Amino acid sequence: MEHDPRHRALLRLLELTHLARGDDVAGCVSTALAPLDLAATCYLVDQEQQQLHPLPVPGTTVAARPLAVDGTVAGRAYALVRAQPGEGHRRWLPLVDGTERLGVVELVPGPAADLDGLDDWAQTFTNLVGHLVAVKLPYGDTLHQTRRTRPMTVAAELLLGMLPPLTFTDDRLVLSCLLQPSYDVGGDGFDYALDGPYARFHVLDAMGRGLSAAVMAVTALAAIRSARRDGHGLVAMARAADEALREQFGRAGFATAVLADLDVDTGQLRYLNAGHPPPLLLRAGKAVRELGDGRRLPLGLDEGIPALGREQLEPGDRLLLYTDGVVEARDPDGDLFGTARLIDHAEQAAQAQLPAPETLRVLSRHLLAFQSAPTRDDATLLLLDWTPTPPRRAVPPSPTAGSLPS
Template sequence: MKPPPELWQDAIFELLRRTQRAQPGDLADAANAAVRPLDAEITIYLVDHEQRTLRAVPGRGRPTPQSLPVDASLAGRAFMTGTLVPVAGERWRLWTQLQDGTERLGVLNLRLPEWLDPGDPEVTAGLRQFNELVGHLVAAKNPYGDALRRARRSRRPSTASELLWRMLPPLSFATDHVVISAILEPAYEVGGDAFDYAVDADVARVAVLDAVGRGLHAGLTAAVALSAMRTARIDGDGLYAVARAADEALTDNFGDQRYVTAVLAEIDLISGAVRYVNAGHPPPVLLRGGKAVGVLDRGRRMPLGLDDPAVEPAELALEPGDRLLFHTDGFTEARDEHGGEFGVHRLVDFAERHAAAGLPVPETLRRLSHDVLAHQYGPLRDDATLLMVSWSEEDSRRVLV
């Protein structure tokens, strides 16, 4: 029998071979075929868009396991914490978080043979490498079919929601110096909210947008603004020019009938220097040492789409470990059954509590959004977005399995 490192290496090569021309719906079967020589078995679960439920990816000719709650299952514990979680009484059955780089996708359920010790570092190292490959393949195969997208959905999204989700970057990304994570609600009805980011060389560029109105009209407005901003950003334009590109695109297509509030920011990942423009949007919150110490309330101009050429970007200096919390008013204006708003103060209070718990940034945002939804009586009345940027090497390490 080969030693564990060689067995896992063989499984990795076999999975790569089997997936070169595979459809997205073939991935679950290919992963199981690759580990069959180890007498192992794998089930892939993807987290749904609300990040409340883990949904199994079907395999051909096999029954699909039931979905599992993130907040009340061993699978959910692995997803939230990024740790290996054994099944009680079954030492050789494990749950592990599934990632593409630093983007949380779901979990893997693994049944190992009894001759592979799950406590052996060589076994866990090989398992981690195989896990990373599965995560990369989920992300790489996803655009080529609907099977993996279908597996993530708990219900049918609106047309506006489908439009925006296809335009957005992954919910989380990290480098050695920064973590960027975002979340949108209501996941299947979102229309006018959007976010964007790009990290190149030593600069992170982020934006949060909220288009006027709701539904498809708002979604189209947000899509036009987002596309114009990306075009200008990729061409090397600065904050001022990026905002003006959105102005022109919105005016050219809709006249003065539609506008978008937004915050655009550039963060120097070496010095921590921040430059930002606030186009009629709720100001982001600066968290330092786990406490809110200020807001980004300068650099103001009219919303995008309303001519305002005179703005000068504002500046801010981050300290190592600082976090910036961007939000749209859909979260702060969530109301309980008595009409009481969740409010900025409560949003900040919960953000401070989760920061004190030492949670990874993506998990902090997931829980923060669910705090707001627990407060809301009935469905949200408006789209709601949270985006957090952490200039922290420690937070960067926390997002890795």
């Protein structure tokens, strides 16, 4: 049976990208859409998540300009992961890889385009584009360059290359991370793994700043990841980091950290805190307590076997992990951002029902505005949103969810 034109466009895009490089993706999108009299501009969000930058099409001059995330229709599509109507019949569609927000696509129908049922199909097509962008990202530099607004330090290049995607979502949880400053980060890091009924996640802060701190952070993360993949638990992961840091840096290198695992079937949380700020538990939009158990010395400073902290999460709970660069940030007068201010902004985001990745972006914007300058220290946030029902706010609506909002 002959495929309908829209189906053929999906197949054509897949066909074209088999041998495509990263800098060919936008051209492949345009070629696949041309028979439908549709034009598209792909925008990738920058490292700071402040602007959306147009992806160039080979052989053409990009007329589009970067668009702000805050205060634009395109930015609203990105922030809320929901398609938005533009002028005329154009659409702004969130560009995601699974639930990792990459940017947006502006879709412009020509006079001969068939508008009937276009909304649902267009999001499906855009979702495929998001997967292709993510697949091609490691093989070249053009996609990375599009997302950068200034040079990146060696320390940041080393550390960011070690980290997993910023957001993961399945039918029971959303786990999202954010690390600032995007181009000069040194000692902070995070990692996670979701397998079977368990979500394992870690945040750490290596001593110092710059390349030496990045090497410490990468060493600790690699040791934790190796132990985790060998099937070991939280205490053994910490021990592995202790040994790796001691071997490379002696007593001169250490990192604070929180290592945790969550049974996503039951909500049972276990955690170990190696000299790090305690995680915050939010319930029904309010911070109910800090999780202060499971204490031991920082990674690299070995001690006896600690007792793990434990907490029973309830459906809808949020768990916020952060490094001291968040609460120790100072405004021009020297006042601290502080835990109380972090809690206040986190509660506002929870009560507004912002998706987890957008919550962290908003928290980061508040932090930057408070300082009125780039962060003096690394600032890392990890937010886990646990729910027994599918967390639909983090993904574009399925084709059965209806048309664009009015």
